Amino acid sequence: xxxxxxxxxxxxxxxxxxxxxxxxxxxxxxxxxxxxxxxxxxxxxxxxxxxxxxxxxxxxxxxxxxxxxxxxxxxx
Numbered sequence: 001x002x003x004x005x006x007x008x009x010x011x012x013x014x015x016x017x018x019x020x021x022x023x024x025x026x027x028x029x030x031x032x033x034x035x036x037x038x039x040x041x042x043x044x045x046x047x048x049x050x051x052x053x054x055x056x057x058x059x060x061x062x063x064x065x066x067x068x069x070x071x072x073x074x075x076x
Contacts, residue, residue: 005059005069006076007052010045013061016075017043020065041066 014032022034022043032045043064046057053061062072 005055005062006073008058008076009050009052010047012076013045013053013058016072017045017065019075020067022065039066 010032014034017034020036021038022036022041025033025035025042027033027047030047032047034043034045035041041064043061045061046053059069062069065072
């Protein structure tokens with residue numbers, strides 16, 4: 001794991017995911033699923049208004065996006 005990941009909300013992850021070509025696919029309960037057709041990548045973002053995403057969860061989402069933590073931080 002790279003340095004320290006920032007405290008981030010679901011809406012920030014979604015904003016970055018959309019910049020990277022992910023589109024909303026579906027939602028199951030509090031989990032929003034985003035899909036990128038170009039490489040068939042899928043990410044699941046837990047949407048809990050007002051709560052930060054836990055570091056391990058964020059790290060997993062970043063990996064699923066096909067990025068490194070440092071690369072992700074540049075989008076913030």
